[in-house]
Amino acid sequence: MDDAYSVQTTAAETAEADGLEQLMALKDADTFCVADQWGDLKGGADGLFDNDTRLLSRFVLTIGGARPSRLSSGVSQDNVFFSAHTTNRPLPPMGGRSAPAGVLHIERRRFIWNRRLFERIRLHNHGIEDVLVPFAFDYGADFADIFQVRGTFRAKRGEIAPPTHDGRRVTFAYRGLDDVERVSCLAFSEPPARISGSRAEFMFSLPTGRRVDLYVECGPDRCEAPDEGRFRRNAVEARLAMRRRRRRGASVRGPRSPRFNDWLDQSRADVALLTTDLPTGPYPYAGVPWFSTPFGRDGIITAWQMLWLDPSLARGVLTYLAKRQATEVSAFKDSAPGKIMHETRGGEMSALGEVPFGLYYGGVDTTCLFVALAGAYARRTGDLETIRALWPNLIAATQWMTDYGDIRKDGLISYQRGADTGLSNQGWKDSEDSIFHRDGRFPKGPVALLEVQGYAFAAWQAMADLAQALGEPGHEQWAARAETVRSLVEDRFWMEDEGFYAIALDGDGEACRSIASNAGHLLFTGLPSPERARRVTKRLLSSEFRSGWGVRTLATGQARFNPMSYHDGSVWPHDTAMAAAGMARYGERRAVALLLGEIYAAAAHFHLRLPELFCGFERAAGEAPIAYPVACLPQAWAAGSVFLMLQASLGVNIDALRGVVEVDDPVLPAGIERLNVTGLQIGAGAVDLAFQQMGAHTVAVTRRKSDGVAVRIVG
Structure with a gap:
């Protein structure tokens, strides 16, 4: 979520700055x-x-x-x-x-x-x-x-x-x-x-x-x-x-011991603090102080983290971004018709064009994420009226993916900034040194990022499902497009000798063979085969990635690994949460509970408010995680991480189009013996769920259920 004017490469370089962590x-x-x-x-x-x-x-x-x-x-x-x-x-x-x-x-x-x-x-x-x-x-x-x-x-x-x-x-x-x-x-x-x-x-x-x-x-x-x-x-x-913002959506409460509940309360309060009620609906601003403004990627991911509890955020984000969808080609703004906004600013420098961020589109992943979130929102809420209103925007977004996102015409979404004032890297790891070859060389463009192909896969799948739900044409073509992307990723990014995916392909089509957490986002989209997902999960859970406080952004031993860096070895809570949710998609619920426990332990040392990131040093007994000195605090997708991880750990999946809530093999994190989820809205109905640890198993029961809503508990 950085930009060309705030790239931070190491914590050491900024430790003598102005003590931002004290603000x-x-x-x-x-x-x-x-x-x-x-x-x-x-x-x-x-x-x-x-x-x-x-x-x-x-x-x-x-x-x-x-x-x-x-x-x-x-x-x-x-x-x-x-x-x-x-x-x-x-x-x-x-x-x-x-x-x-x-x-x-x-x-x-x-x-x-x-x-x-x-x-x-x-x-x-x-x-x-x-x-x-x-x-x-x-x-x-x-x-x-x-x-x-x-x-x-x-x-x-x-x-x-x-x-x-x-x-x-x-x-x-x-x-x-x-x-x-x-x-x-x-x-x-x-x-x-x-x-x-x-x-x-x-x-x-x-x-x-x-x-x-x-x-x-x-x-x-x-x-x-x-x-x-x-x-x-x-x-x-x-x-x-x-209070109104905090009470939107369903409630999650833990055991009588107040500490876990305090973390949930603080995280919910931080999301509420950063959420601004705009004319288009609620929108979670990215973070204070530097990113207190709508960001496309951050808003989408935060809304996705909260989607199972509070779908109103997703509706507000989708509606706002649709109204700011690009209509012109601009190298300075990195825009093209159909592309979804990366960032907007209201200050003098943006108004004058001294910086491109007044309305800037230099995020290669945001358009794909926009379409994918629309699909997830429809499934979660059954709100096809909103989707129908957004349909022209979704069509325009997929047109951008085809006409402008696929720069090399090889079926993959790639990026290359249009002007020197824009971002050099345009995925979520957007600092200058975050994407590189195994030997540390920076790739020539256009660059195709691994996780972005997963988002594109999810977007094509979403379009296929939405077309079918709305009775619109294109279902078969979009479904086929998703499978084409799956095949391309499995063929061109997979490294059999590493049992892992390359972080990117460079402009020559050569794999950047760095081992990075981006593969966890690929799991989140469900693209990998089960066997490859198992191998990726095993490596993400190894000491190469796991610091004891969550998953590092880069594996130890890689060319640019630095636990004090912004993207090359630090721990980002939202990144860990995305990886954990991806693991859960392939049935790895105990791994999710393990990571949730680690993030909870980190939060306890940060006064229950997770920062944007912290250093990726190995956890030592009796010592706290090491802060990154200029991390945003609070930050929206850090605050939302606990809720995505809880959903993944509990195995809760909601399909409002069919009126079904499924609970699949739930697992509670260590030390949490019970958890209650109340007020889950399913269409016009609602469901309350209770989870309790019974020996080695977690048992889920339905406490309240409206007519017309089915609850299926598996495992």
């Missing part, structure tokens, strides 16, 4: 805030952003001229509130004795709602004497485009106007090179003793045992006057909106 994130719709553990914004990789523009780049609180001592901080489990608890250092004398350290409790409580940051600063005097409290905010707004914040050089910028201020508010303004004026306003509930364009100073007299509150708001327009009522009303609205 705390809040998000609502297209507005997000990342701050340090004190709640401060210091002009690094942090800030308050709206529509890919930084509206507030500096916002630092000092008490008596010093940063307070931090007690604790964090984000609430529902992801609505950030809170930081601090205490004062010794205060300077104010007409008498100075106050000692540790007598003031300073709480900062913050949330984002309706394109605004709301914050309450509460000061409570726990000392035995009255205190005069001098405190101040230093602030600023640079209106940097998100790509600037990420390090992209700009030779020229627009003009920042001098800040203006009145008694309790400061207004910042910037006119960009796109001739758009961007404004942000910072307002306080109490008038400062002194205020300027960069600093507000306050002096509160605080009797012993008493407290005082200051309310702050910042947003991309004229400020309202902050007060307690506005803070409370908007906080309630923000929390209710998050």
